[in-house]
Amino acid sequence: MASPKTSPILIALAWLAVTIPLGWGVYQSLVKALPLFRSVSAK
Amino acid sequence: MAFLRFLDRDRTVAGPGFNRWLLPPAALAVHLCIGEIYGFSVFNVPLTRVVGIDRSIVGQDWTIPQVGWIYSIALIMLGLSAAVLGRWVERVGPRKTMLASACCFCGGFLIASLGVALHQIWVIYLGYGVVGGIGLGLGYIAPVSTLVKWFPDRPGMATGLAIMGFGGGALIGAPFGVELMAYFKSASSVGLKEAFQVMACVYFGFMTFGAFLVRVPASGWKPEGFEPDSRPKRMVTQAHFSVTVASKTPQFWLLWAVLCLNVTAGIGILGQASLMCQNMFGVSPAVGGGFAGLLSLANMGGRFFWSSASDLTGRKVIYAFYFLLGAVLYALVPLTQKVQSVPLFVLITALIISMYGGGFATIPAYLRDLFGTAQVGAIHGRLITAWSMAAVLGPQAVNYISTYQIDHGVSKSAAYNSTMYLMAVLLLAGFVCNLFVRPVAERHQHLHI
Numbered sequence: 158m159a160s161p162k163t164s165p166i167l168i169a170l171a172w173l174a175v176t177i178p179l180g181w182g183v184y185q186s187l188v189k190a191l192p193l194f195r196s197v198s199a200k
Numbered sequence: 201m202a203f204l205r206f207l208d209r210d211r212t213v214a215g216p217g218f219n220r221w222l223l224p225p226a227a228l229a230v231h232l233c234i235g236e237i238y239g240f241s242v243f244n245v246p247l248t249r250v251v252g253i254d255r256s257i258v259g260q261d262w263t264i265p266q267v268g269w270i271y272s273i274a275l276i277m278l279g280l281s282a283a284v285l286g287r288w289v290e291r292v293g294p295r296k297t298m299l300a301s302a303c304c305f306c307g308g309f310l311i312a313s314l315g316v317a318l319h320q321i322w323v324i325y326l327g328y329g330v331v332g333g334i335g336l337g338l339g340y341i342a343p344v345s346t347l348v349k350w351f352p353d354r355p356g357m358a359t360g361l362a363i364m365g366f367g368g369g370a371l372i373g374a375p376f377g378v379e380l381m382a383y384f385k386s387a388s389s390v391g392l393k394e395a396f397q398v399m400a401c402v403y404f405g406f407m408t409f410g411a412f413l414v415r416v417p418a419s420g421w422k423p424e425g426f427e428p429d430s431r432p433k434r435m436v437t438q439a440h441f442s443v444t445v446a447s448k449t450p451q452f453w454l455l456w457a458v459l460c461l462n463v464t465a466g467i468g469i470l471g472q473a474s475l476m477c478q479n480m481f482g483v484s485p486a487v488g489g490g491f492a493g494l495l496s497l498a499n500m501g502g503r504f505f506w507s508s509a510s511d512l513t514g515r516k517v518i519y520a521f522y523f524l525l526g527a528v529l530y531a532l533v534p535l536t537q538k539v540q541s542v543p544l545f546v547l548i549t550a551l552i553i554s555m556y557g558g559g560f561a562t563i564p565a566y567l568r569d570l571f572g573t574a575q576v577g578a579i580h581g582r583l584i585t586a587w588s589m590a591a592v593l594g595p596q597a598v599n600y601i602s603t604y605q606i607d608h609g610v611s612k613s614a615a616y617n618s619t620m621y622l623m624a625v626l627l628l629a630g631f632v633c634n635l636f637v638r639p640v641a642e643r644h645q646h647l648h649i
Contacts, residue, residue: 163219175232178232
């Protein structure tokens, strides 16, 4: 008996589960890096 | 125990309809959690104020050097457990290993929480350091070796994805820890104990999700439409070497040196990015912190980008590129200080750190090319001892050199120049080691597994 194909929804949900926290972490780092960009653009 | 049979390797073999793109999220779920170790420094100051709460009380509170050992022990245990337990990992499969990793890593947090409650530093060494460190080692190698087997057509991209997660773990873990401590902080607590407990629960849930998602490919499986190159590549073996055989070859030790030198050189900047930026350019601590944040992003992005690029260029070529360009860029850093150009400094260091991350992420694919996939996890585990050693000794060396310079009259802004030249020399040594890497010799062929 052939095993069922993996649902694309399951794949999308699995990716979402890891990209949401990762995206939050990237956003936090960008916020932290803002003073650097401001300092560079002010020079 | 019969009810744990579902964790066995043979119960995790994927059926024909299984989509391999479920594997990267499974690997990322584990690596994004254990990568928290890179953000552990956010706990350093609170750990020195467990008694005093708003300030550290001399004689009662722990000191920074005492607290610093937690991170070092965890990294040493990461290397040792990966080296010693690598064969077990290959035998029992990724699901059992990832669950064991979750139990150790999160159990380590809970024991550390107890250590904070009792104010016993050795309990934290044992918890986060030893038990948590074992979780780090197990969780690091299992997803990587599984991904390599699922992506024979793009091994660099596969390992890059997983190891990018480890770099990204700090981006999540550090602010997450800070938010939790702020939430639980009170007049009688720095909020550490509770933060550790919440992190243990959240990370356990996330890592278990990865463990249940993971599968191993059936024997002989290959991606649809993928035909192995009919013209054998010189640097890619068709054989599979055991960890015992591999670790006796000069190739293994050359790659050990390559990883060790790459890590030591990268840590030269990463370890004290914020302070270095402040001392070299006189910027504020907030700007220095922003610089450190930017380097973390470059480190994470480089892991995926450069490792994926290695699928096109070949592993040996890309390492030669990392080392040569890295050495040139390191040698240019003092110039940026001389001309006081912050943008140039940021650009150069971000590029260096992206290649440092790339060096980390490309190593498992390099091992796969030289030794095959059968025991690549165990071989990778032994190689990781190079990282442990460099991560512990590297920052000490950099600190020592810059402190020595300042003590001998060199200005703070110029004190890092010698370190940068030393890092360039280390990268050149890495270039030479990489140059000597050849396909595994014929005399090892009879020892195939």
